[in-house]
Amino acid sequence: MKVPKEEENMKAGIENGTKIGKDLESVLARLLCLLATHLPKDVAQRIREMAEKENDGAAKKVYDCMLENMSLADSLARPLCQDTGIPNFYVKAGADFPLLGSLEGILKGAAAKAFKDAPLRPNAVDPFTSKNTGNNEGPLAPYIDWQIVEGDEVEITAYLCGGGCSLPGFALVLTPGEGIEKAKELIVDKILEKGVNACPPLVIGVGIGASADIAAKLSKKALLRKIGTENGNPMAKDLEKELFEKLNSLKIGPSGMGGAESVLAVNVEFGVRHPATFAVALATGCWATRRATFRIGKDLKVVSEDFD
Amino acid sequence: MEYHLKTPIDEETVRKLRTGDILYITGRMVTLRDEGHARFLEEGGADIDLKGMVLYHCGPIITKDGDGLEVVSAGPTTSMRLEKFEKDFIKKTGISLIVGKGGMGESTAEACREYGCVHGIFPGGCAVAAASKIKSVGGVIWEDLGMPEAMWIFDAEEFGPVTVNIDTVGGNLMKRK
Numbered sequence: 097m098k099v100p101k102e103e104e105n106m107k108a109g110i111e112n113g114t115k116i117g118k119d120l121e122s123v124l125a126r127l128l129c130l131l132a133t134h135l136p137k138d139v140a141q142r143i144r145e146m147a148e149k150e151n152d153g154a155a156k157k158v159y160d161c162m163l164e165n166m167s168l169a170d171s172l173a174r175p176l177c178q179d180t181g182i183p184n185f186y187v188k189a190g191a192d193f194p195l196l197g198s199l200e201g202i203l204k205g206a207a208a209k210a211f212k213d214a215p216l217r218p219n220a221v222d223p224f225t226s227k228n229t230g231n232n233e234g235p236l237a238p239y240i241d242w243q244i245v246e247g248d249e250v251e252i253t254a255y256l257c258g259g260g261c262s263l264p265g266f267a268l269v270l271t272p273g274e275g276i277e278k279a280k281e282l283i284v285d286k287i288l289e290k291g292v293n294a295c296p297p298l299v300i301g302v303g304i305g306a307s308a309d310i311a312a313k314l315s316k317k318a319l320l321r322k323i324g325t326e327n328g329n330p331m332a333k334d335l336e337k338e339l340f341e342k343l344n345s346l347k348i349g350p351s352g353m354g355g356a357e358s359v360l361a362v363n364v365e366f367g368v369r370h371p372a373t374f375a376v377a378l379a380t381g382c383w384a385t386r387r388a389t390f391r392i393g394k395d396l397k398v399v400s401e402d403f404d
Numbered sequence: 405m406e407y408h409l410k411t412p413i414d415e416e417t418v419r420k421l422r423t424g425d426i427l428y429i430t431g432r433m434v435t436l437r438d439e440g441h442a443r444f445l446e447e448g449g450a451d452i453d454l455k456g457m458v459l460y461h462c463g464p465i466i467t468k469d470g471d472g473l474e475v476v477s478a479g480p481t482t483s484m485r486l487e488k489f490e491k492d493f494i495k496k497t498g499i500s501l502i503v504g505k506g507g508m509g510e511s512t513a514e515a516c517r518e519y520g521c522v523h524g525i526f527p528g529g530c531a532v533a534a535a536s537k538i539k540s541v542g543g544v545i546w547e548d549l550g551m552p553e554a555m556w557i558f559d560a561e562e563f564g565p566v567t568v569n570i571d572t573v574g575g576n577l578m579k580r581k
């Protein structure tokens with residue numbers, strides 16, 4: 097399955113807004129199906145590199161299975177992993193984007209259509225009754241995060257947020273005295289304790305800020321950053337490097353089988369802290385981190401560079 | 405060592421397996437997760453003989469294909485979540501092999517030693533590779549629990565690689581790490 101071609105996208109013009117809304121919904125639904133069945137280029141490439149470098153026999157067997165899985169998912173157009181997560185959308189919406197008011201409905205429609213077409217697994221469970229809603233819908237499913245920016249385009253990062261890979265996540269507020277050293281210790285301990293359940297090798301997102309909610313949001317933003325990018329701040333970049341080395345030295349390896357590497361990347365995002373707080377959060381992604389960014393222009397053409 | 409095993413797997417074979425061995429399974433596997441384990445142990449009522457069979461910690465994606473059922477995607481889920489049930493489950497069913505992802509705890513390890521069962525790991529997230537080794541769906545019990553939690557009965561062929569994690573003589577691969 098390929099990214100929809102230009103002619104398959106809708107034409108410019110919003111005079112028949114409903115029709116275009118539906119078309120956009122179908123295109124986005126197809127991109128979500130593509131996301132369930134394919135890793136984005138940067139993740140796939142890093143996995144191939146790690147597989148090639150690996151010398152440990154048990155770890156190699158796991159990488160072989162991962163590569164076989166990727167190629168079968170591609171040829172059969174099936175979800176790479178049965179846990180297709182809860183769809184998350186991180187939207188940077190230009191204030192002058194023509195369909196701004198309908199975008200939420202379009203994203204929900206796309207998620208519902210992909211649920212049937214991919215097919216995705218029903219993963220929305222009522223927290224009190226433990227009843228599965230059966231259709232992947234419910235309060236905050238799909239989850240949509242909004243940021244309004246200048247301009248007439250929209251950038252959407254879609255992420256299929258799985259269960260196992262979310263298990264190690266945490267956010268908490270430390271005292272400044274505990275600060276960054278304690279934060280590193282907590283992250284390493286958590287990965288040691290629960291990393292193996294998140295289908296390693298892992299993508300690690302770390303957020304630092306003034307309160308737990310801000311740190312948590314930044315950790316997810318860090319998780320969604322492309323592999324191979326680094327934080328522009330030299331000290332944040334050093335923290336990325338230090339954690340990368342520390343976590344690799346744990347020798348968890350693919351599926352916990354040991355081997356050379358345990359993480360695909362460590363990404364850090366930060367904001368200021370309060371004089372009295374040091375909030376830190378961890379978000380983890382599995383080797384099958386299914387994340388892609390789509391741009392929708394004013395002409396409603398959808399473009400993504402994350403797939404071949 | 406590498407083993408190609410057929411269900412039912414007898415106790416003597418199970419007791420030969422050691423941590424780090426690689427297994428490929430042909431025969432009957434059943435899936436169960438949290439809700440299914442709870443119902444199995446608390447209410448019972450699943451009319452199925454699991455002696456010598458394989459329990460797979462998995463919540464698959466299944467589609468209806470004409471009259472039959474097709475396994476689309478079926479990788480392992482976190483075994484540790486089932487730790488609180490597994491000792492009783494092994495005792496009650498006489499199951500020979502449990503397959504999931506990640507490690508399990510001391511209570512499961514104890515039951516493995518006592519009743520002759522091993523826990524193995526299938527590579528996490530390799531759900532299409534896993535599904536390709538499941539040749540047919542023999543049925544489903546407790547579909548009302550929802551697709552991930554129902555008990556699916558699979559007939560597998562050369563299902564693997566499954567790496568033995570907990571054996572019957574105290575070996576525990578994940579604990580060593």
Ligand code: SF4
Pocket residue numbers: 177178179180181258259260261293294295382383384479480481528529530
């Ligand atoms: S952690 Fe990722 S690869 Fe593993 S089962 Fe969950 S979604 Fe699938």
